[in-house]
Amino acid sequence: MLFKRKKRLNPLQFLGEFIKPWSAWKRSFIYIKHRILRLPYSTHSISLGLAAGCVVSWTPVFGFHILQCYVFCKIFRASFMAALLGTLFGNPWTFPILLSTSYLVGNIFIVHTGLENYILLKTGEDVLQDESLAISAFLPMLFGGYIMALLTFPFFYYAFYSFIQGARKAKKTVGVVGGKVHDLTHRHTHRDKSHKEEKK
DSSP: TTTOOOOOOHHHHHHHHSSTHHHHHHHHHHHHHHHHTTOOOOHHHHHHHHHHHGGGGGGSSSTTTHHHHHHHHHHHHOOHHHHHHHGSOOOOOOHHHHHHHHHHHHHHHHHHHHHHHHHHHHHHHHHOOOHHHHHHHHHHHHHHHHHHHHHHHHHHHHHHHHHHHHHHHHHHHHHHHHHHHHHHHHHHHHHHHHHHHHHH
């Protein structure tokens, strides 16, 4: 298993890492960073995929996040592997923040657009005031989730694009410098050998 610990954590250490998972996040971030930079796609394609994977996490349609990413990647020719990595943005620690934000945004949208009255007119029931939490919370989160996805997509895209472009340029620079150092060392060694052979 990738990034498996050499030494197993005892139950107390495991509980502590679960409550304060910063070390685990750091290891996960390093792993994801390497995976992203090794993807054989253009910077644009990878950035689109990562952004798509991140923004679907705003929506409450669990089980359909990956399907939405697949459709998006097919339409816009984005990297599906990058999109899968992007969906890690939605996790047990971030979902409460993401979904509560979507719910608030969705509520504001429904009230200010008069959509609440439209739903009441079409269904004959005030579903937004329904006693069922699944119904009364789902619709605002659904609307708010897609609104937040549209609003944050440009931010995620340009952030990932800048990061990947910079990392790839740095990698190329290191590769070129490393190649020059190797060539100089090789030439110097070759000259020394030639000089010794001439003396003999």
